[in-house]
């Protein structure tokens with residue numbers, strides 16, 4: 005059990021050169037391959053419940069169905085599956101096809117004294133869907149919304165699509181074919197995550213500026229509460245009638261209601277696309293160029309900036325050997341974007357960059373590699389290589405000191421816990437006042453100690469992020485994995501207000517218990 009489609013898994017012949025390139029980082033050859041368990045090998049710790057016959061068409065207690073929704077897709081999840089210990093799993097899985105079946109599921113869960121965990125694509129990397137840390141709740145019904153996937157309508161004049169929350173990224177984009185409009189929200193998990201999941205986590209696509217965060221694209225949404233009532237925000241371009249209700253539910257991670265449908269702002273399918281890549285001698289220089297481009301408000305759709313190690317690892321996947329830092333720029337729009345592209349390249353050059361390629365395919369190649377990267381994690385995990393990522397955002401005034409302090413702390417933790425390791429960083433999103441940094445680390449783990457090693461590393465990197473003033477997440481959300489360190493980020497008064505909202509919307513606390521709302 006790993007990421008994505010079985011046929012896209014990375015084979016031995018692709019993996020070996022990558023292992024060769026990584027050998028210095030891993031301190032030599034990694035452990036011999038040990039494949040992950042088959043579904044039948046995993047024991048579920050939580051007993052199944054006995055749902056009423058009336059719900060049989062959409063509630064299952066089948067082992068594989070429960071296993072599939074027991075975890076998300078983080079390194080911790082994958083290592084947990086391999087640990088061989090009984091796994092916390094949902095007591096039942098509901099797959100409602102419409103709001104009535106969703107209401108029936110919530111009513112049954114409530115009567116049966118079970119918690120309810122909304123589930124979209126299950127691509128959470130922060131323990132968002134795991135039935136863990138649930139206090140007194142004896143078990144949970146996981147509510148998979150993927151069968152609630154209708155597109156209700158496309159308002160071409162307003163450029164808004166109205167769709168059910170369980171629709172997956174590609175299906176939503178396909179529904180717009182022929183309209184000249186598009187969603188163009190591409191998280192790396194695009195193929196396996198849902199509209200509702202994006203909104204519930206306040207996720208971000210790979211576009212680096214302007215259209216990055218999904219919450220800015222939500223025109224309105226509907227949520228169902230545990231009592232079966234539905235609340236819908238008004239579809240408006242903007243409003244100042246008090247705090248924004250859309251923002252209460254965006255980022256609520258399944259704890260303040262089940263998002264049933266969303267009206268999402270669209271963009272024109274871009275008629276013009278251009279890209280450029282620019283080399284820099286080091287990341288610090290590249291960061292200065294990134295800041296200058298962001299603050300010039302040129303708004304490249306794509307502005308990924310890879311530090312030297314990230315550059316080396318990402319080119320190794322395509323059989324290359326990149327050196328120095330690399331900036332990848334992509335521009336797209338309804339009208340010619342060459343002036344923006346030229347202006348950005350000029351700024352980069354003035355900040356010490358050397359343009360390498362300029363055309364319309366570079367960004368596409370990078371995008372292909374971007375969607376392949378998660379498969380590499382599974383292949384490396386077979387060799388007990390620990391591969392994990394963490395991401396954050398900081399103001400410009402904090403970099404490059406923040407980058408160095410996190411790099412150093414992570415490197416020290418990798419040496420201490422695993423004896424060796426490497427840390428890579430890339431800029432994923434840029435703003436006029438700051439930047440989102442995405443770190444990846446690689447280390448030689450031990451098959452039988454992966455979870456212990458991961459917990460030690462996670463604590464060290466999270467402490468470094470918090471100490472440096474970064475957010476615990478720019479777009480992966482809080483889940484169960486970040487709540488310990490995210491506490492300092494939440495003002496006390498806001499915490500009380502959200503607790504008040506939680507008890508008003510979900511009086512028994514049955515929705516996704518275990519997030520910070522409960523502590």
Ligand SMILES: Cc1cc2nc3c(=O)[nH]c(=O)nc-3n(C[C@H](O)[C@H](O)[C@H](O)COP(=O)(O)OP(=O)(O)OC[C@H]3O[C@@H](n4cnc5c(N)ncnc54)[C@H](O)[C@@H]3O)c2cc1C
Pocket residue numbers: 007076077078121122123124125126127128129132133149169170190191192193196197198199200201202203204205206207208209210256257258259261262263264378479480481516
């Ligand atoms: C390889 C990989 C790459 C990733 N890349 C990105 C990336 O580029 N950008 C990014 O933002 N994230 C990324 N993620 C994280 C993850 O894909 C996002 O958090 C995504 O938004 C989750 O969507 P989902 O449908 O899979 O939700 P799930 O994982 O099923 O759920 C996530 C959370 O949302 C809640 N939830 C889900 N649906 C609903 C609903 N309808 N109503 C209420 N609550 C709900 C769940 O209870 C849970 O708390 C990545 C994950 C992986 C594994």
